[in-house]
Amino acid sequence: MKVTAIIPDELIAEAMELSKADTITETVKIAxxxxxxxxxxxxxxxTVLNEPLAFRYASKELRDLNRE
Known part of the structure; x- marks a missing residue:
């Protein structure tokens, strides 16, 4: 997709330096x-905060299951 965007030169230069990209296109993809x-x-x-993970087994039970 072709896109025209007005982005400050300093922002592009810093992003290119940090990403080690050779082109602006590659830099934008990485970003x-x-x-x-x-x-x-x-x-x-x-999601995890709203619905915390529930563990069914204690550590000893898991070890026992893994040994079977």
């Missing part, structure tokens, strides 16, 4: 992937 991953982790964290 978007990182942003999406961060947001998914935040969503997962919120």
């Amino acid at each position: 978007l992937i990182a942003y999406i991953r961060t947001q998914k982790i935040k969503q997962l964290g919120a």
Whole structure:
């Protein structure tokens, strides 16, 4: 997809330096992937806070099950 965006040169230069990307396109892809991953982790964290994980077995029971 082609996109036209007005982004400050300093921001692009810093992002390129940090990402070690050779092109602006590669830099933007890396930045978007990182942003999406961060947001998914935040969503997962919120889900776990709202619905905590329930463990059915104690550590000793799990060890016993693994040994079977």
